[in-house]
Amino acid sequence: MTNRYLLGTALSAFAFIGIANAQTGSGTLGVTATVAGSINLTFVTDASGLAVTGTGTSTASLAFGTVSMFGGSVPTNVTKTVSGTTSFSLATPFDVKVDLANSASTTYTLTATLAAADTVNTWLLGAVDMSAGAPHALTAAGVFGTAVPYTLKLTIPASEAAGAISNSIGFTAVGG
Amino acid sequence: MISKHAFIFRTGMLALLINRAAFGQSAGAPRSSTPVVAPAAPTITILPAATGALLRSQGPNRASLDLGRVSYFRGTSAPGESSRKTSRSFVVSTRFELRVDCPGSAPFSKVSVTISRLEAAPSHAITIDGTPVRSEAQTLLQSMPCGSAGEHRLDVEVPVSTPEGSIGSTVAFEATLR
Numbered sequence: 001m002t003n004r005y006l007l008g009t010a011l012s013a014f015a016f017i018g019i020a021n022a023q024t025g026s027g028t029l030g031v032t033a034t035v036a037g038s039i040n041l042t043f044v045t046d047a048s049g050l051a052v053t054g055t056g057t058s059t060a061s062l063a064f065g066t067v068s069m070f071g072g073s074v075p076t077n078v079t080k081t082v083s084g085t086t087s088f089s090l091a092t093p094f095d096v097k098v099d100l101a102n103s104a105s106t107t108y109t110l111t112a113t114l115a116a117a118d119t120v121n122t123w124l125l126g127a128v129d130m131s132a133g134a135p136h137a138l139t140a141a142g143v144f145g146t147a148v149p150y151t152l153k154l155t156i157p158a159s160e161a162a163g164a165i166s167n168s169i170g171f172t173a174v175g176g
Numbered sequence: 177m178i179s180k181h182a183f184i185f186r187t188g189m190l191a192l193l194i195n196r197a198a199f200g201q202s203a204g205a206p207r208s209s210t211p212v213v214a215p216a217a218p219t220i221t222i223l224p225a226a227t228g229a230l231l232r233s234q235g236p237n238r239a240s241l242d243l244g245r246v247s248y249f250r251g252t253s254a255p256g257e258s259s260r261k262t263s264r265s266f267v268v269s270t271r272f273e274l275r276v277d278c279p280g281s282a283p284f285s286k287v288s289v290t291i292s293r294l295e296a297a298p299s300h301a302i303t304i305d306g307t308p309v310r311s312e313a314q315t316l317l318q319s320m321p322c323g324s325a326g327e328h329r330l331d332v333e334v335p336v337s338t339p340e341g342s343i344g345s346t347v348a349f350e351a352t353l354r
Contacts, residue, residue, distance in 0.1 A: 023353040025276070025287075026237060027220030028294075030346050031302065031332060033243035033268065037340040040249040101248030101266075101336035 037103030041173045044095040046149050050077050052094050062152065064090050069158055089122075089155040095147035098173045105175030108142040111135045115168040122155040123167065130169065142173065215281035218322065218351040220274065225327045228271035229256035241330070243268050248336055265335045271327055276351045278322035287351040289317040294346040301333040302345055309347055319354065 043060035045052040054060035065075050069088040074080045082088045098108050114123050117133030128136045142148065156165065222239035224231040231241045244254040248266045251259030257270045278285050290313040291304055302309040305328050307316055320326065334343065 023215055023217045023278075023281075025218035025220055025351045027222055027349045027351075028238050028346050029222050029272070029349070030234075030238075030240035030344065031243070031330070032240070032342065032344040033332060033334075034245045034342050035334055035338055035340050036245050036247040036250075038247035038249040099249070102334070102338055102340045104339065 035102050037105070037175070038101050039103070039105075039108065039173055039175050040099045040101075041171055042097050042099075044097050044147050046077075046093040046095045046147075048077055049094050049149070050075055050092040060094075062092065062094060064092075064154075069156070083155075085158055087155050087157045089153050091151055091153040093149045093151045095149050096171060097147040098142055098144055100144045100175060103175055105144075107140075107176050108144065108173045109140045109176060110138045110142050111172050112138055113170045113172075115170060118167060120157065120160055121165060122153075123169075124153040124155070125150055125169065135172075140176075215285070215353060216279045218276050218278045218281075218287050218353060220276055220349050220351055221325075222349070223273040223275060223325070225256075225271035225273045227256060228273075228327075229254055231272055239272075241270070241272065243270065243332065246334070248334075264337075265333050267331050267333045269329060269331045271329050273325050273327050274349065275325035276320055276322060278353060281322055281353060285322040286319045286354045287317075287322060288315065288354055289320055290314060290350045290352075291316045292348050292350075294348055295344075298343075298345055299338045300335070300343050300345070302347060303331045303333070304328050304347070306331075309345075313350065316349070320351070322353075 041058050042056055043052050043054065043058070045055040050062055050064070052060045052062060064078060066072070067074065067080065067090060069082060077092055079091045080088060081091070096110065098110070100108070112125055112128075112130060113135040114130040114133045118131050121131070123130045125136070125138065128138065130136060138150065139148070154165070220237050222231065222233070229241060229243060231239055233239050243257060244252065246252045246259065246266070246268050248261060251266065252268050257268055259266055259268045274289070276287050276289065278287065291307065291309050292313040293302060293309045293311060296311060304316060307314050316328075317326075
């Protein structure tokens with residue numbers, strides 16, 4: 001009987017020691033952030049178009065290279081059209097892709113503006129003449145995540161002196 | 177007579193147990209008279225890491241971390257934070273320091289540390305050092321020396337489907353003396 005009592009006391013003591021050692025402390029870390037909806041526009045090489053330098057980014061360029069009204073070579077996927085003796089034009093499609101994150105917008109509007117107005121050459125985006133440098137709406141119901149082709153057509157008069165032609169078109173997509 | 181000896185023997189044993197001076201220690205020594213103190217609960221302190229985002233301490237055992245304005249395509253611009261994109265989400269990362277003290281515990285004591293989150297249906301995922309923070313406690317550290325601090329990486333993953341606006345979570349840490 002005494003042995004059982006002693007054993008019981010010893011076990012109780014060990015159990016108590018175990019409980020006493022299981023000390024727990026706690027702390028909390030609050031984590032907050034403000035998620036902003038964001039929209040991203042990228043230029044992509046069209047399957048039938050001139051290779052876009054910087055494809056998949058929002059800063060890209062189309063380089064037609066050296067071309068002439070008569071003769072010479074035309075880059076792959078560029079269409080050259082000669083209009084009698086007055087002018088010639090170069091056309092190629094390229095894609096614009098607009099993606100959206102953390103926003104309830106379902107469509108987007110897309111506008112384009114030629115950076116520097118050009119009174120000599122004609123800059124067409126699809127059927128829209130951009131030459132004046134004013135903003136033009138390309139679509140009011142763009143579909144997110146879809147690469148949409150636009151054709152750039154540059155018309156150069158025969159009277160223009162030979163040399164480099166350079167300009168840029170700014171695109172703005174706004175979620176609706 | 178036998179009974180009397182037994183009584184004296186038991187009384188003597190009791191005296192030995194009560195008076196530790198009887199083991200040959202000086203009765204005046206402070207060590208012999210110090211009561212045995214049970215260790216207090218470990219304390220957790222969350223601190224900013226040298227390369228981490230701004231972290232505010234809100235008193236003992238509490239801190240808050242505001243990752244600021246974050247977005248899928250622009251990531252984050254706050255110092256001490258980085259971001260990366262996946263196809264369907266983006267992850268904002270930062271670092272913080274976790275310190276555990278164990279007042280009254282024996283030298284070389286160690287704790288185990290678990291993590292959990294307090295909200296039930298979060299719109300975003302959190303991991304610490306790659307360990308997902310869920311409503312059930314997960315082990316972050318099997319063994320951490322008391323009185324030490326360590327730096328940890330916090331990742332917040334926000335799906336692109338999460339509506340814009342504020343998100344918030346509370347991560348609970350528990351340190352248990354081993």
